[in-house]
Amino acid sequence: MQKVLIVKLSSMGDLVQALPAITDAIKARPGLMFDWLVDESFSDIPAWHLSVDEVLSVPFRSWKAESRSALLRGVLDWRRQLKTQRYDAVLDLQGNIKSAVFTRLAQGPRHGYDSASVRERGAQLAYANCHKVDRDLHAVRRMRTLMSQSLQYALPEGPPDFGLAGKVWPQPPVSLPDRAFLVFVPNASWPNKAWLNESWRNLAKVAAESEFDVLLPWGSEAEHKQAQEIAAGLEHVQVLPRLSLTHVASILDMSAGAVCVDTGLAHISAALGKPTVTLYGPTDPALVGAAGTCSAQVAASGYGCIPCYRKLCKVDDYEGPVAQCLASISVQGIWQVLQQKMLESAEVSIKLKSVEKGN
Numbered sequence: 612m613q614k615v616l617i618v619k620l621s622s623m624g625d626l627v628q629a630l631p632a633i634t635d636a637i638k639a640r641p642g643l644m645f646d647w648l649v650d651e652s653f654s655d656i657p658a659w660h661l662s663v664d665e666v667l668s669v670p671f672r673s674w675k676a677e678s679r680s681a682l683l684r685g686v687l688d689w690r691r692q693l694k695t696q697r698y699d700a701v702l703d704l705q706g707n708i709k710s711a712v713f714t715r716l717a718q719g720p721r722h723g724y725d726s727a728s729v730r731e732r733g734a735q736l737a738y739a740n741c742h743k744v745d746r747d748l749h750a751v752r753r754m755r756t757l758m759s760q761s762l763q764y765a766l767p768e769g770p771p772d773f774g775l776a777g778k779v780w781p782q783p784p785v786s787l788p789d790r791a792f793l794v795f796v797p798n799a800s801w802p803n804k805a806w807l808n809e810s811w812r813n814l815a816k817v818a819a820e821s822e823f824d825v826l827l828p829w830g831s832e833a834e835h836k837q838a839q840e841i842a843a844g845l846e847h848v849q850v851l852p853r854l855s856l857t858h859v860a861s862i863l864d865m866s867a868g869a870v871c872v873d874t875g876l877a878h879i880s881a882a883l884g885k886p887t888v889t890l891y892g893p894t895d896p897a898l899v900g901a902a903g904t905c906s907a908q909v910a911a912s913g914y915g916c917i918p919c920y921r922k923l924c925k926v927d928d929y930e931g932p933v934a935q936c937l938a939s940i941s942v943q944g945i946w947q948v949l950q951q952k953m954l955e956s957a958e959v960s961i962k963l964k965s966v967e968k969g970n
Contacts, residue, residue, distance in 0.1 A: 613640070613699040614664070615762070617647045617657075618714045620671055620705060623856070623875025626656040627882050628751045628902065629704050631771035632758035637662045639764035646698070648713055655856040660774045667692075671709065690716045702761050703738065704754050706730040711737035722761035728753075750899045771902060773882040780861035785852055787865070788824035793949075794863055794880065795825055796871035797841060798834035801922040802932035803893045804873045806940065811841045813942045814870065819847045823867060826851055828859050828876065868953050870945060871901070872937075881906035886952035888945055892937035893919050905956045907948050911936035 615636070619629050626649065637643050646665045647657035654668040674685040698719035703710050706724045711734035714721050723734065725741035735741050742760040744753050751771050759766040797811050815825045825848045827838040835850070842848040851862070860879050863869060868886035871877035873894050880887040881903030889901045889908050895918040896908040911917060914936040916926055924934045 613642065614644050614646065616696075616698045616701045616717050616719065617645055618701065618703045618705060618710050618717070619647065620650045620669065620710055620713070621653060623653055623656065624878035624899065624901070625705070625750065626653050627773070627875070627878040628899075629754050630656075630660050630773040630775070630882065631751055632704065632754045633660050633662055634772040634774045635755050635767050636758050636762055636764070638767070639759075640762060643762075646696075648717075653856070655860075659778065659857070659860070662774070669713070686712065686716075689713065693717045700761060702758065703734070704757060706734055708734055710734070714738065722757070724757060747898070749897070749902065751902050770904065773903075775883055778864075780864050781857060783854060783858040783861050785854070785858075785862075787826075787862070788849065790822060790824060791867045792824040792826055792865075793818055794866045794869040794876075795827055795841075796869060796874055796876045796880075797827070798829060798831075798837055799872045799874045801893070803919075803922050803924050803934045804937075805932070805934065806872055806890055806937050807933065808837065808841050810938075810940075810942055812845065814945060815841070815845055815848050817942060817946050819845075823847075824849065826862060826866070828854065828862070868949055868956075870949060873901075877901040884956075886949060886956045888949045888952065890937060890940060890945070892917060892934045892940075893921055893924075905952050907952050909940060909945060909948055911940055913939060 619626060633645055644664045645662055646667060647663050648667045648669060649657050650672055651668040651670045652672060654666050657663045657666045674682040693716045701714055701717040701719045701721045703714040703723035706729045708731050715737040721738045722740045723738035725743050726735045728744045728746055729735045742757055744756045756766055795811060799805050818825050827842060828851045829835045829838045838850045842850050863880045863885060864883050866885060869880040870888045872890050877889040878901045881901035884904045887901060887903060887906045891908060892911040896910055900908045914926060917936055923932055926935050929935055
């Protein structure tokens with residue numbers, strides 16, 4: 612049995628988008644097994660794929676926040692640990708300097724992007740085998756391509772398979788609504804990726820009219836406060852307790868669908884095949900948009916600065932945390948897109964059941 616080490620440390624959405632590359636590989640090379648080196652903040656995600664044997668959790672962010680000496684000590688400790696296992700291949704799916712350092716420490720033939728394809732110049736120096744992959748491809752396609760070139764099999768032409776279909780998720784430690792519910796994800800890592808709280812409240816009211824409850828997950832105190840502000844006075848809106856990523860994924864899997872800003876949970880929902888609508892303004896969904904069989908990407912329009920990739924909005928005479936392009940996206944427009952995706956999902960489900968009965 613061949614064993615491959617994937618080096619992909621962060622972030623949440625990027626890790627989810629790496630899963631189809633593993634599915635491709637095991638279909639082309641039955642018997643392959645993977646270890647995955649990941650930042651401890653996101654160590655739940657690699658374990659979701661059945662072909663990931665061991666998750667090597669690195670506290671990289673903790674080291675970096677503490678001091679340079681802590682970072683150096685941590686890397687040296689991992690150097691000793693990585694020397695204990697030799698792999699048939701080591702793949703850096705991230706392609707920046709920090710991932711390249713860990714790739715260089717691992718034992719086995721090292722693969723990564725070439726100088727024209729890598730995310731951060733210089734990272735390619737860590738690889739014995741460099742591969743050219745078009746930078747203009749969507750991130751999922753880029754990683755699938757790198758995996759196929761590194762392990763030498765033909766790249767599948769079909770849609771990405773995240774390896775999550777049929778997965779049995781653990782029951783989350785929270786009381787969920789008796790009726791169908793939606794998950795709204797209003798929090799983002801940048802202020803400029805956020806939609807107006809009032810728009811979320813109005814969307815929740817529209818959902819209630821169609822007999823859906825709404826659940827709001829969060830991961831930080833600032834996000835918790837935002838969720839409480841959105842839910843205030845709305846009986847059908849529930850702010851969840853702080854949960855692990857696996858428990859949030861379980862709730863997303865049980866939901867009727869999700870509406871998200873450009874954040875990691877959008878990628879999880881889309882990968883699960885749930886009806887998912889993701890709002891984009893300052894960022895471009897063409898390269899990193901949430902991908903899935905029932906995912907819709909709603910991009911703001913009407914502003915020449917899109918995509919600006921700014922953490923704060925600056926347009927005309929406005930400068931501040933409210934993305935003016937996102938603020939222009941209508942509640943009714945988002946609801947219509949979500950309804951369409953839910954309808955498509957129901958039609959697919961009916962067809963699948965019909966095929967199963969036919970067999």
